[in-house]
Amino acid sequence: MELSQPSDESRVLVIYTGGTIGMLVGQQGYVPVPYFLTETLRSQKRFHDPFQDSLFSNAASVEGYREWSSMTPRSSVPGGTGSKRIRYAILEWNPLLDSSNIEIDDWIRIATEIELNYASFDAFVVLHGTDTMSYTSSALSFLLEDLGKTVIVSGAQIPLSQLRNDAVDNLMGALSIAGHYIIPECSLFFNxxxxxxxxxxKASSYDLNAFNSPNFPPLVNVGIDIVVNWNDVIRQTSLRRFRAYKPTLRLFPGITAATVRAFLMPPIRGVVLETYGAGNAPQRADLMESLKEACNRGVVIVAISQCAKGSVSDAYETGRTLLQTGVVAGGDMTPECALTKLSYLLSKxxxxxxxxxxxxxxxxRGELT
Known part of the structure; x- marks a missing residue:
């Protein structure tokens, strides 16, 4: 059921899965602390207006909750003509997850929480650790079919608990975009x-500019003005539960046919093959035969480039020979995208x-050029 709301108000559900953004420094380094993020945001006026009525709750639920845990002050988008109050609720996972422990079931959980709360919110922000953030954003881009609302995945390299951090800018930027613009696809906001x-x-483990998109321009740039590149924003297409085997095989000099053959044995149904350059592979008959045998058994093998910027093509003989075995060209998809797209399709x-x-x-979902 749709909830009535003022026209100058935008409602955003923040799904906090874990990650650096809400951690504290402990004896063993950064550690996640339940409800620390929510309590900290509630104590900061930039994220919580104390003069507005709001219900604060530490509840955690798969379905979320319909009451608001906190509220931002009225905000104006720099360079914009409108002004909206962004009212947001935080759904915190228990336990909080390190992103290196994220699994397919967690992607499904995020998608399900968005589906269950879809009618009550205008947009969604998913707070997540950076290590596997791009895998999650890729997976959600395929899971969220017929999407008509903004979904943004974000996090931080330095937690909110530190005086100098990127958490404030990343969260405020994600909330501002989610609250003011309808960009109906799954996106990732950082720096x-x-x-x-x-x-x-992910391009860096220590730079604040931790992510890049070498084969596609940004959707939004935030500076003095917030500039949306509307020509690059696409209209997306029900949420489906998906499960699939999802390994990645990276070619390297000297790789043996026995290694490839063992990797492609049942129950493997699909593989992302990281090739050299523009889709090239060693021209050894035993290696090509191993790939061909797997393709003939119904294994879907997707070839992508090991290069960050580039695409798989048949411009070289070594590339054409690979595709003739039944391997499918993955174009300029990232490894994260190829992996999650293959998993998504095999689940159907x-x-x-x-x-x-x-x-x-x-x-x-606009994943290929």
Missing amino acids: HTLFRGNRVS QDLSVPEVRDLIGTPL
Whole structure:
């Protein structure tokens, strides 16, 4: 049921899964502390207006809760003509997860929480650890079909508990964009930039500019003004539960056919093959035969480039030979995107193997150039 709300108010659900953004410094380094993030935001006027009526709660639930845990002051978008109060609730996971422990079931949980709360909120922000953030944003881009609202994944390199941090800018930026703009796709916001969720990879473990999108421009740039590149924003297409085997095989000099053959044995149904350059692989007959045998058994093998910037093509003979075995070209998809797209397609039981192979090369969420 839709909840009535003032026209100058935007409601955002913040799903806090864990990650550096809400950690404290302990004896063993950064550690997650339950409810620390929510309590800290409630104590800061930039994130919580004490003069507005709001209900604060530490409740955690798969379905979230319909009451508001905190409220931002009325905010004006720099360079914009409108002004909206962004009212947001925080749904905190218990326990909080380190992003290196994120699994497919967690992607499904996030998608389900968005689905269950879809009618009550105008937009969604997912707070997440940076290590696997781009995998989650890619997965959600395929899970969230027929999306008509903004979904932003964000986090921080330095936690909110530190005096000097990037948590404030990242969270405020994500909330501001989610509260003021309808960008109906899953995106990732970091360091003043909003990226398409399935086009981004983590590039640095220590820079604040931790993510990049080498093959697709940003959707939004935040500076003195918030500039939305509307020409690059696409309209997306029900939430489906998906499960699939999801390994990645990276080619390296000297890799043996026995290694490849063992990797491709049942129950493997799909593999992302990270090739050299523009889709090249060693031209050894035993290696090509191992790949061909797997493809003939119905294993879907997607070839992408090991290069951060580039695309798989048949420009070279070594690339054409690889594709002739039945391997599918993954174009300029990132490893994270190729992995999650393959998992998503293999989970759809109504699709045959040939149909999955065809859809790998078909843009579904703007993931291919």
